[in-house]
Amino acid sequence: MNIILLGAPGAGKGTQAVKLAEKYRLLHISTGDIFRANIKGGTPIGKLAASYIDAGKLVPDDVTCEIVKDRLGKEDVKGGYMLDGFPRNLYQAEQLDGFAAIDVCLNIDVDPALLMDRICGRRVCSCGASYHVSTLNGKTTCARCGKELYVRKDDNPETVGARIETYEKQTAPLIDYYKKQGKLVAVDGGKGSPDEIFAEICKQLDKIL
Ligand code: AP5
Numbered sequence: 765m766n767i768i769l770l771g772a773p774g775a776g777k778g779t780q781a782v783k784l785a786e787k788y789r790l791l792h793i794s795t796g797d798i799f800r801a802n803i804k805g806g807t808p809i810g811k812l813a814a815s816y817i818d819a820g821k822l823v824p825d826d827v828t829c830e831i832v833k834d835r836l837g838k839e840d841v842k843g844g845y846m847l848d849g850f851p852r853n854l855y856q857a858e859q860l861d862g863f864a865a866i867d868v869c870l871n872i873d874v875d876p877a878l879l880m881d882r883i884c885g886r887r888v889c890s891c892g893a894s895y896h897v898s899t900l901n902g903k904t905t906c907a908r909c910g911k912e913l914y915v916r917k918d919d920n921p922e923t924v925g926a927r928i929e930t931y932e933k934q935t936a937p938l939i940d941y942y943k944k945q946g947k948l949v950a951v952d953g954g955k956g957s958p959d960e961i962f963a964e965i966c967k968q969l970d971k972i973l
């Protein structure tokens with residue numbers, strides 16, 4: 765099964781992807797994580813991506829599509845994957861249709877009023893896990909792997925505002941795009957704990973698997 769995870773910044777795409785990857789044995793491919801790894805490694809892609817990410821804008825389509833096409837050409841995706849954060853506009857969605865067979869687009873819908881607090885309180889781990897500071901009880905290390913947690917550079921109020929605007933203008937129209945293809949599965953990601961939302965997602969996915 766090949767799934768797209770769609771949702772605003774802070775909707776819970778990464779949180780749910782970790783759980784879904786384990787339950788359905790899917791590969792988690794996050795374009796945001798790929799860009800951050802490139803920034804950390806000081807690669808040319810990382811140098812280009814950093815200025816866009818810091819401004820809350822989309823990294824240019826040609827670079828992003830090439831990365832995803834290349835990644836989906838590898839052998840390890842054959843058992844199924846989840847695309848977290850791709851596609852993010854109509855052009856990317858059309859490109860993806862040309863090189864991948866997507867089964868489901870899972871839209872995690874969250875009231876925009878919740879997003880700022882969720883993101884600005886986020887603490888992440890390099891293993892991919894993500895937490896909210898209010899649930900950590902003062903802990904600064906990852907419950908999954910023990911590494912030190914940190915704050916993402918783009919998780920500040922100014923950049924988050926720009927990211928939400930970019931989402932509304934460019935990414936939200938994809939909900940209709942996948943609805944028309946009959947591939948949309950929607951869940952309310954704003955009410956309930958991550959585990960409760962995960963249970964709802966599984967209920968919906970199990971109906972169509
Ligand atoms: P990316 O890394 O994809 O960031 P994003 O889309 O802004 O989404 P986030 O990772 O911030 O949120 P999330 O939905 O994963 O939420 P999470 O689970 O962590 O992209 C970053 C940048 O890279 C982009 O801005 C762009 O510049 C560039 N980029 C990436 N892809 C691109 C593309 N295709 N084209 C061009 N550019 C691209 O949860 C958030 C917080 O909420 C956490 O603290 C979590 O603990 C908490 N939380 C989760 N669920 C719940 C719940 N149920 N209740 C309460 N709190 C919860």
Ligand code: MG
Pocket residue numbers: 777778779796
């Ligand atoms: Mg994420």
